[in-house]
Every structure is written in structure tokens, then in C-alpha cells.
Amino acid sequence: MVVRHDERWHAIVGLPLALAPGRHQLRVVGADDAARDVAFTVRSKKYATQHITLQDERMVEPSSQDLERIQRDKRVIGRAFASWTEEAVPPLRFALPADGKLSSGFGLRRVFNGRPRQPHSGLDIAAPAGTAVTAPAAGTVVETGDYFFNGKTVFIDHGQGLITMYNHLNKIEVAAGGRVARGQRIGEIGMTGRATGPHLHWTVSLNRSSVDPLLFLPPAISAQPAAEPRADVGGR
Numbered sequence: 001m002v003v004r005h006d007e008r009w010h011a012i013v014g015l016p017l018a019l020a021p022g023r024h025q026l027r028v029v030g031a032d033d034a035a036r037d038v039a040f041t042v043r044s045k046k047y048a049t050q051h052i053t054l055q056d057e058r059m060v061e062p063s064s065q066d067l068e069r070i071q072r073d074k075r076v077i078g079r080a081f082a083s084w085t086e087e088a089v090p091p092l093r094f095a096l097p098a099d100g101k102l103s104s105g106f107g108l109r110r111v112f113n114g115r116p117r118q119p120h121s122g123l124d125i126a127a128p129a130g131t132a133v134t135a136p137a138a139g140t141v142v143e144t145g146d147y148f149f150n151g152k153t154v155f156i157d158h159g160q161g162l163i164t165m166y167n168h169l170n171k172i173e174v175a176a177g178g179r180v181a182r183g184q185r186i187g188e189i190g191m192t193g194r195a196t197g198p199h200l201h202w203t204v205s206l207n208r209s210s211v212d213p214l215l216f217l218p219p220a221i222s223a224q225p226a227a228e229p230r231a232d233v234g235g236r
Ligand SMILES: [Zn+2]
Pocket: 104, 120, 122, 123, 124, 200, 201, 202, 231, 232, 233, 234
């Protein structure tokens, strides 16, 4: 993603949570095809561990039939995150997509029924089922679906590789291909898929890496750990 800010052009790159601490390089290719490498350092960060008990053991150890569906889901979800549209000015400031309590933050290590699983790749907002879910910024709906772990889901493409995903919905109120405005309803909070209670799991993905949604929210909003996490997969 390349944006103009304060008279300068900035390239913004999403880094995967699993990226190892240490030195890394980005290759920058200019319009003249000239390439140069830019070095950067990733520091380690300790994320808290969250232990979650799921009644439905199938959500921890899926059957072989479930695994086939999960593989199909992964392909569709991967395609949605790989979506690309040219957007001259992609949004860098989002509105919170639902009114509720920020329950589980980005990056938490997850242990389901005593077994470690993928870390939490988004931000959870806990609210009663039926609470409106709204687009945090303008964009195009690239995909909707109902997936084993993620439940009823909407993907919005905001341009230049910035994609947002909304999981566990009760109801989807938009269709693929449609434009949405900032604040427009896209569905309702629910607990479809792997969830222990009604909440929205919200993923923000930049160049196919899940990044912390808090980076895109006004600084006043910060995650408060919940007494009872509304657990989900948060994965892809
Ligand atoms: Zn989540």
C-alpha cells in the first residue's frame, strides 16, 4: 500500500505475526524497475496465553470430513484476502465495526481444551446477538460465505491490499460485488462457527498478513481483557 501523507509518499507493509525476530529485508521496485533493498529489524513481543474450553470437541479435533471442508474454506478465504483493487486513497482510519466490549485482542496465544492452536489473528468485539455490524470504511464486498470455524462471514476490500473480515455473523446483509459506505450495515453479530458466545471477530489484513486492527482505530480505543473470552478461531 502506497499513500501520500505530509507531502511524502509512504509504503505501508503488513508483516505476518509468525515473522521471526531479527533482521529482514524488503525489496522496493520503483517505476523505473530499479530495485533496492531496505533492511529492518523485527523485535520479539510476548503475547498473553488464553485458555478456552469448548463444549464441541469437533471444533478442537475436526473429523476427516470436517477437515476437507476446512481445506475448501481455506482456499476461498485465501482468495478473498488476495483480492486487489487500485484505490488512490485507501482508508488508514477505521471506525469500530460494532458497539460492544473489546474482549480479545490481536496476537493472543490460544489453547483450546488444553491443546495449542493458531494465535488470535484479529480483534473480538463482544455484544448481544443481533447487534449491527457496520463497515469501518468504504469498500467493496469481495466475498461472503459460511465457514466451519469462521461461521457466516463478510470480506470487504478497501483497496491496495487492505481487506477486512467479519466472522460469526447471525445474518449477512450484503452481497459480493456491492459497494459499502463507511458506517453502512453489513450484518448482525452472532455466534456461528467456532464461538463460545455472541461476538464479532474482526480481522484486518494488509498484503495478506493479518495485522492488529487497533493500529487502524483512534488511539483512545484499546482492548480490555474480558473475564470470559468469547473464543473463536480467528484464523484463515
Ligand atoms: Zn476472534
